[in-house]
Amino acid sequence: xxxxxxxxxxxxxxxEQAYLALRTSILTGxxxxxxxxxxxxxxxxxxxxxxxxREALRQLQRDGLVVVDVNGNLRVATISAIDVMHLYDCxxxxxxxxxxxxxxxxxxxxxxxxENLVIQAEQLVxxxxxxxxxxxxxxxxxxxxxxxxxxxxxxVLLDQVFxxxxxxxxxxxxxxPRVLEIxxxxxxxxxxxxxxxxxxxxxxxxxxLMASKARVLQEVESLSQLDPDxx
Numbered sequence: 686x687x688x689x690x691x692x693x694x695x696x697x698x699x700x701e702q703a704y705l706a707l708r709t710s711i712l713t714g715x716x717x718x719x720x721x722x723x724x725x726x727x728x729x730x731x732x733x734x735x736x737x738x739r740e741a742l743r744q745l746q747r748d749g750l751v752v753v754d755v756n757g758n759l760r761v762a763t764i765s766a767i768d769v770m771h772l773y774d775c776x777x778x779x780x781x782x783x784x785x786x787x788x789x790x791x792x793x794x795x796x797x798x799x800e801n802l803v804i805q806a807e808q809l810v811x812x813x814x815x816x817x818x819x820x821x822x823x824x825x826x827x828x829x830x831x832x833x834x835x836x837x838x839x840x841v842l843l844d845q846v847f848x849x850x851x852x853x854x855x856x857x858x859x860x861x862p863r864v865l866e867i868x869x870x871x872x873x874x875x876x877x878x879x880x881x882x883x884x885x886x887x888x889x890x891x892x893x894l895m896a897s898k899a900r901v902l903q904e905v906e907s908l909s910q911l912d913p914d915x916x
Contacts, residue, residue: 698737699733699734699737700736700737700740700741700744702731702733702737703727703731703733703737703738703740703741704740704741704744704745706731707722707727707738707741707742707745708745708748708750711745711750711751711761711852711855712750712848712851712852712855713817713855714817714855716761717761717855717856718761718762718763718764718852718855718856719760719761719763720760720761721758721759721760722742722751722758722759722760722761723759724738724739724742727742742759746759748848749762749848749849750762750848750849750852761852762852763856764849764852764853764856764905765905765909766902766905766906766909768849768853769853769898769901769902769905770898770902772846772849772850772853773894773895773897773898773901775846776843776846776850776894777890777891777894777895779839779842779843779846780827780830780831780843780890780894781887781890781891782834782836782839783827783830783831783833783834783836783839783843783890784830784834784874784878784883784886784887784889784890785834785883785886785887786833786834786835786836786839787830787831787833787834787878787886788877788878788881788882788883788886789834789881789883790833790834790835791833791878791879792833795829795832795833796833796875796878796879798829799826799829799830799833799875799878799879800875800879802822802825802826802829802871803826803868803871803872803875805822806819806822806823806826806868806871807868807872809822816858819858820851820854820855820858823854823871824847824851826871827843827847828840828843828844828847830874830878831843833878853901853905854901856905856908857901857904857905857908870889870892870893870896870897871893873889873893874886874889874890874893877889
C-alpha cells in the first residue's frame with residue numbers, strides 16, 4: 686500500500702490530511718471494500734500519531750465509507766444489493782433535477798466542457814486498466830451536468846451520493862470492467878442538453894441510470910454468490 690500524505694496540503698490539520706488521504710485511498714480502490722483498517726498500521730503509513738488517524742476514521746464512519754464488523758474491527762464499507770437500489774433511487778431523483786436545470790441554464794462554455802468529457806470517454810479503449818479513468822470521467826460528467834443546473838446544493842448532494850457510488854463502482858469494476866458503460870449513454874444526454882430538450886434529456890438520464898443500476902445489481906449479486914460473506 687502506497688498510502689501517504691505527500692499529495693495533501695500541509696496547511697490542513699493532521700486530522701484533515703489523514704482523512705483526505707484515507708478517503709482518497711478508499712475511493713480509488715487502493716484500500717478495497719472489506720479491507721481491515723488498523724490504526725497503528727495506518728498511522729505508520731501516514732507517519733502521524735494514532736490520534737489524527739482515529740479521528741479521520743470516525744469521520745469516514747460518519748461518511749459511510751468505513752464500518753465496524755461483527756468483531757468490532759474497522760473495515761472499508763462493502764456495498765450490498767440493497768445499497769445499490771437505494772443509491773440509484775436517490776441518484777435518479779437528484780439527476781432529474783440536474784438535467785432539467787442544465788437544459789435551462791447551461792452556458793456554451795459548460796456545454797463544451799460536457800462535450801470534451803464525452804469525447805475523452807469515447808477515446809478510451811476497452812481495457813481493465815482504463816477502469817479508473819472511466820470512473821473519473823463518469824463522475825466528472827455528472828458533476829458538470831449538476832453545475833450546469835446552477836444549483837450549488839444539488840452539486841453538494843450529488844457529490845455525497847457519488848462518494849458511496851464510487852465505492853460501489855470500485856467493488857464491481859475490479860471483477861467486471863464492462864459494468865461501467867457510459868460512452869453512448871453520455872453522448873445522448875449531452876446532445877439532448879445542447880438542444881435544451883428537457884424531455885429527451887430526462888428520458889436519456891433515466892435510461893442511463895436504470896441500465897447502470899441493472900448492470901451493477903447483477904454484478905453485486907454475482908459477487909455475493911461467489912462470496913457469501915461479501916454482503
